[in-house]
Amino acid sequence: MTLPKSEHRKLSIYNSLTKEKELFTPLVPEFVGMYVCGPTVYNYVHLGNCRTFLSFDLIYRYLKHLGYKVRYVRNITDAGHLENDADSGEDRIAKKARIEAIEPMEVVQRYTVDFHEIMSAFNALPPDIEPTATGHIIEQIQIIEKILGAGYAYEKNGSVYFDVIKFNEDQQYGKLSGRKIEDMIANTRELAAQSEKKNPQDFALWKKAEPQHIMRWPSPWGDGFPGWHLECTAMSTKYLGETFDIHGGGMDLKFPHHECEIAQAEACNKTTPVRYWMHANMLTLNGKKMAKSTGNNILPRELFSGNNAIMSQPIRPAVAKFFMYQAHYRSILDFSDQAILASEKGYQRLMEAMNKLESIEDSDSSDYAIGPWVDSCYAAMNDDFNSPILIAQLFEAAKWINNLSEGGAKITLDDLVLLRTTMCGLVYDVLGLPKEMEGQNNGQQQLDAAVNLLIDLRNQARANKDFATSDAIRDRLQEAGIQLKDGKEGTSFSLR
Numbered sequence: 331m332t333l334p335k336s337e338h339r340k341l342s343i344y345n346s347l348t349k350e351k352e353l354f355t356p357l358v359p360e361f362v363g364m365y366v367c368g369p370t371v372y373n374y375v376h377l378g379n380c381r382t383f384l385s386f387d388l389i390y391r392y393l394k395h396l397g398y399k400v401r402y403v404r405n406i407t408d409a410g411h412l413e414n415d416a417d418s419g420e421d422r423i424a425k426k427a428r429i430e431a432i433e434p435m436e437v438v439q440r441y442t443v444d445f446h447e448i449m450s451a452f453n454a455l456p457p458d459i460e461p462t463a464t465g466h467i468i469e470q471i472q473i474i475e476k477i478l479g480a481g482y483a484y485e486k487n488g489s490v491y492f493d494v495i496k497f498n499e500d501q502q503y504g505k506l507s508g509r510k511i512e513d514m515i516a517n518t519r520e521l522a523a524q525s526e527k528k529n530p531q532d533f534a535l536w537k538k539a540e541p542q543h544i545m546r547w548p549s550p551w552g553d554g555f556p557g558w559h560l561e562c563t564a565m566s567t568k569y570l571g572e573t574f575d576i577h578g579g580g581m582d583l584k585f586p587h588h589e590c591e592i593a594q595a596e597a598c599n600k601t602t603p604v605r606y607w608m609h610a611n612m613l614t615l616n617g618k619k620m621a622k623s624t625g626n627n628i629l630p631r632e633l634f635s636g637n638n639a640i641m642s643q644p645i646r647p648a649v650a651k652f653f654m655y656q657a658h659y660r661s662i663l664d665f666s667d668q669a670i671l672a673s674e675k676g677y678q679r680l681m682e683a684m685n686k687l688e689s690i691e692d693s694d695s696s697d698y699a700i701g702p703w704v705d706s707c708y709a710a711m712n713d714d715f716n717s718p719i720l721i722a723q724l725f726e727a728a729k730w731i732n733n734l735s736e737g738g739a740k741i742t743l744d745d746l747v748l749l750r751t752t753m754c755g756l757v758y759d760v761l762g763l764p765k766e767m768e769g770q771n772n773g774q775q776q777l778d779a780a781v782n783l784l785i786d787l788r789n790q791a792r793a794n795k796d797f798a799t800s801d802a803i804r805d806r807l808q809e810a811g812i813q814l815k816d817g818k819e820g821t822s823f824s825l826r
């Protein structure tokens with residue numbers, strides 16, 4: 331793979347912490363550490379979650395494309411995520427296990443496999459490390475001990491809570507979400523008397539397991555399980571260090587999850603954990619929030635198979651992904667039948683141009699300024715991964731490719747090579763769109779040609795009154811699953 335020119339490596343990232351676009355400079359030159367909060371595997375992955383993971387797939391792919399050596403860590407939450415983000419309710423995985431009468435690890439396995447299958451259907455790259463919460467209980471206990479030692483946590487009846495008020499006296503709590511502790515206190519309705527917590531803002535680092543709780547581990551405070559926010563601090567520190575470059579997740583994780591991660595890491599390591607916080611925006615469906623309870627919801631598998639009441643036809647994963655990239659990752663995107671069908675047309679146009687690109691011949695002059703076009707493609711991606719602007723540039727090039735292929739324009743060999751490398755790099759490596767169209771079309775065309783040849787031979791045999799041969803051709807095709815149909819317009823075929 332040829333690396334982009336050095337002037338194409340000036341990447342700006344919108345940092346959710348400073349609320350500004352900042353020039354990206356990794357902590358260690360040429361290396362990038364990136365952590366993204368992965369799924370809680372208690373249900374089939376949501377299309378909205380897929381958008382978040384596909385946004386970070388684009389980011390991961392682009393960083394690699396720029397030549398960085400990226401370590402991408404994305405966790406699997408397989409314990410500790412309660413029904414209510416604020417430390418109450420049942421564990422989501424344990425609840426599902428109880429309802430379906432199976433082991434919690436069966437729940438975890440089923441939905442982890444589903445998640446991987448869906449991500450692979452979208453042609454998303456797997457992360458470099460995919461750690462699980464249950465695989466890092468010891469690390470989580472060690473962090474709690476450090477936070478207790480620093481005086482920012484307290485134990486109560488076998489549970490350990492983070493003391494937000496105490497932490498806020500020394501360091502600022504709420505800097506990522508912009509929430510002020512005074513407002514949080516004023517707005518809270520939770521009665522202190524009903525809780526073990528000193529203050530309602532405090533959050534659990536360790537929860538005591540009640541006798542009926544299946545998912546439990548021994549700890550210095552008795553049998554229990556870790557609080558949800560803790561696993562990400564434990565696993566990001568372990569694999570990326572106390573300070574690392576990029577931490578990402580869905581917008582909904584900013585508070586309380588990421589705010590708590592910052593507080594835990596600062597209390598434990600006395601240093602700020604993340605240099606660039608990135609948040610992907612949500613996906614709506616027909617203008618409304620996706621929710622299972624209202625039926626305004628569609629699973630990726632239902633989208634691909636067409637087995638749903640919302641879309642008029644099955645949508646290929648590559649088209650759904652292309653559609654998502656036609657919006658910037660920080661904008662809300664609305665999924666609708668009309669919008670995605672329009673996007674599919676654009677996708678076809680782009681892929682047809684990619685196929686034509688291979689057979690274009692060079693000439694002694696160029697009608698198009700390829701160099702400046704390449705600059706604008708990188709300028710788009712370097713402006714906080716602006717994929718919609720990039721796609722607009724790719725459509726411009728698709729127009730040129732069509733003209734060139736019809737002989738209506740000329741291009742020099744140097745420009746042609748530059749156009750091909752840039753198009754292939756951006757379409758296949760960065761957007762991660764599969765090279766599927768040409769192969770599929772070729773397969774269909776080859777089948778058509780072969781069966782039509784057999785139909786011709788059968789017609790000849792019939793004309794010669796060689797019915798043994800003509801019947802044999804029909805029967806052998808039928809055995810192979812190909813049905814011939816004789817009609818007024820001649821013979822056609824269908825696959826059984």
Ligand SMILES: [Zn+2]
Pocket residue numbers: 366367368562587
């Ligand atoms: Zn997380």
